[in-house]
Amino acid sequence: MTLSRRDFVAMLLGAPMAMACGRQRPAPLPDGELLTPGKAGGHRLRDATVGDVRVPDDRWLTTDVVVIGGGVAGLSAAWWLDRAGVRDLRVLELDRVPGGTAQAGASEVTPYPWGAHYVVTPLRHHRAMLALLEEMGALAGADEHGEPVVAEDLRVRELEERVFYLGRWYEGQYLQAGATAADRDQLARFRAEIDRWVGWRDGAGRRAFTLPASAASVDAAVTALDRISFAAWLGERGLDSSRLRWLCDYACRDDFGLLAADTSAWAGLAYFASRVARPGAEHQSVITWPDGNGAIVAHFTGRLGDRVLVDHAVADVRIADTLVEVIAHTPDGVRGVRARRAIVAVPGFIARRVVAPLRTGARPAHTVDRGAWAVANLHLDRRLRTRVGDAPLAWDNVLHDSPSLGYVVATHQRGREHGPTVLTWYYPFTGDGAAARKDLDGATREDWAEVALADLSRAHPDFRDRCRRVDVAYWGHGMPRPRVGAVFDPALAAARAPLGPIHMASSELSAVALFEEALDHGVRAADEVLAT
Template sequence: MFTRREILKSFLGLPIALAACKTSSPKNEFDGEIVGASNNIGHILRDARNFEVPENNWKETKIAIVGGGIAGLSAAWKLKKEGFNDFVLLELEDKMGGTSASGKSNLVSYPWGAHYLPVPFQQNEELVGLLDEMSLIESKDEETGELIIPEQYLTRDPEERIFYKGRWYEGLYLNAGASEEDLQQLDKFQKEIDYWTDWRDADGKRAFVVPVEKCSTDAEVTKLDKISFADWLKQKGLNSPRLIWYCNYACRDDYGLRLEQTSAWAGLFYFCSRIPKSGVESQPFLTFPEGNGRFVNHLAAKTKENIKRSQIVVELIPNEKGVDVIYLDTKTKQINGLRAEKIIYSAPLFTAQFLIRGFRENPSFDSNEFQHNSWFVANLFLKNRPKNRFSRDFPLAWDNVIYESKSLGYVVATHQKGIDYGQTVLTYYYPMATENLRQGMQQLLALNWKELADICMTDLEQAHPDIRELTTRIDIMRWGHAMISPRTKFMWEGERQKAEKPFRNIHFAHSDLGGIAIFEEAFHHGLRSTTEVLK
């Protein structure tokens, strides 16, 4: 057991912990609980082995999809579009969507994880097809062909603000009080981004583009994977504290990693892959109150007859005819079997060794290389907005970040709906970003609701002294295995590429294969695997 101070110190740093513990434990009027992400059920995988399927519980199907996150749902959606109906999607949770899941209150929907999608370039035709089907595209620019998105689906201005020394400022880079040197370095950094944005290899491929598969494999780019983003910045002589913070924030936000852990390739991917060409603004974000839950709900609605929820796959047994799937209904505890010809494996790749019979003995890739980081996400239900303390404070934005906090701040669910007064829901993100990712997960799972809620409140209190009074409820989700970690030497050293080859009749499809946990990668690999299995 840890004391309150120990927990706060480890999650928020010593100064905040000391300040918070000076006063007696605060009185909280809110309640809430830990929701979703069935960590306990998940670990059944590791412990139990002997599941006997009763004879008449066996069924047959052509294709079984394991995992109903974006990759699995995209695969299912694609199968349907191809007119293929003989498949089953098995999802562990009773909520679809994996880390793109969302929730809903009387007032507004809110995300539990991923909450935006940068508008794709027109070249990403498969994704443009999905957006078109969802009526998210108004038209295409007559000259450039780039997509025109109805404004209500683009992040409403003001997009971001940052809290620093008692005040809120516009934007994510802390401009207030920046020195001449800081600004010069920011400019120099921007020039590096411009260079890599416009860079093309001999075949005309970009250095960084979505999906990762379309990126150049030229050594000039891939060698960036050999060093950390922190070292790359050092090599470029960039050491402005604000710039370092900004880049570190980017790594924590997109990868759940710290600057020193992140591959420089991945770091630059974040900054370069969504800019059409230098001098042009980065692609705007598509966002919804429920975040990427909008895509989950659409994909799941299109494939609902084929989806089975609350089904935990216990074992996949490859054989001559195909693959036998053994799964357990977590509600009825009934054990069932599926004789499938092919599998689309859209669960995180590290689980392959636990689920696939014979994989451990003869692996097609090293599943330990696919390391995930841990997060917790809290949804705060507020009876009113926090008050700004200064009239010149920049007002509540979509994304609200506290400079130098270990959290990522919060997004506001009502922002996109134009509801600017009264009740709202804030979604607070905290990536563990620990040295050792496994320890981070254990540390996170050791904490209960009360302790996590206290971390969240104590952190936000720096900027919003009234937050405890305004909050009526906090629900918290702990993501033990949230996102793939593009650590140094992960992207281009070969292990990731190996996973694209099937293991017997099991085809892998997950954002893990892209090495970057974004919607586009999951979607791309979902579709890629579909094409493979239909061959």
């Protein structure tokens, strides 16, 4: 890293911010640490030669099904198998803790997320999600339309979101304050378009957009949307209100790590239309926990117990006669797993290196562009000041004029409005993934902490006084991104097919990094295994 901290802030937040933080050089940064999940093990594998690694006879383990990757897709697959009675299974996770981008941390005050932090109340057709929520005791019946209702205390409490703009906080995400009649008209037209898609059904009665994507229509009218960008789709309809464009850009940055100009229109519309049950309805209730989706990970691992093996860097997945052999590096040496079936639940850029048939070209490997993210957990000793007339602290707090996504509040669901808390701040790199990683891989915890503090101090003048600790996670290959053409790429569909006894599961196979997609691919792969 050759950039100075000020240059780093300038790169991430713009030059004026760097000037501001240079002028009033603040007190020393609070303590904290940098997490780079999977990075060391992953890079070790990248640089290692996958040759003839000898595994001693006593280092072999035999199981019925081995799952490679302990993120949400892999854990979902193992969970679904376990539910179906397949107890003889193992999950191999590269990192020291399972969960992937749904990992969570904890302080004395509260648990908090390190990445994904919510799911959406499923519609009744999403059986796997309902089964999961049922198991977690999260369901509270059905509404008058027969759609599931989630327990009141798991639905995001008021206030759900607020936005900071020119010195004030406003309720909601769309900036109503100062909107002109033309702005409001465009918002209404946009909502009408979304409602049209919410109500749309193909010949088989399938929705255009729903979760998971595999349950949605593949009618030409729908797949055509993948060939243009979301921004172009808006442009074709004359939707150029800066407030509406901001909302659409924010949606794409939030869910995909992209700007609307680079996002498939299918994905952009899916963000808005897949979470609404009927035209005119409110969006489905958002479900969250203090530790974000870490609560679901904990549920999975609680059920799977010691069958989840961490610190297992899988170097090779190969077919040997009728079995699958998996070679993994662990802190206490190399280890082999023989299984009847394997489920590979790792990103494509790893799968192409470790899965022998992909490595040797038996089938062209397919990878999806992945974006880099930084997440900071900022520990406050007490609450920030609120100005009279400002919207109160919400769960999701968005900074209108920042490239960051703002922050969520870990204690929001517990209902303590006073005292210490932890804020989780998100920064997606919307540009080219590889270029971003080149610039960012060497950044220190202090660099990131300075960016987060500079960003948040704009909205909270007392932020640095309240902040006692800043921990940072850097996700270099954070999540797959649905660029134009990525969602209905024929190569993506082909990549879902099993390679003999090796089954494929990863949220990347939907090109969209949502919990629901990872669950869907995990469950699909598990069902494939159960069918054999």
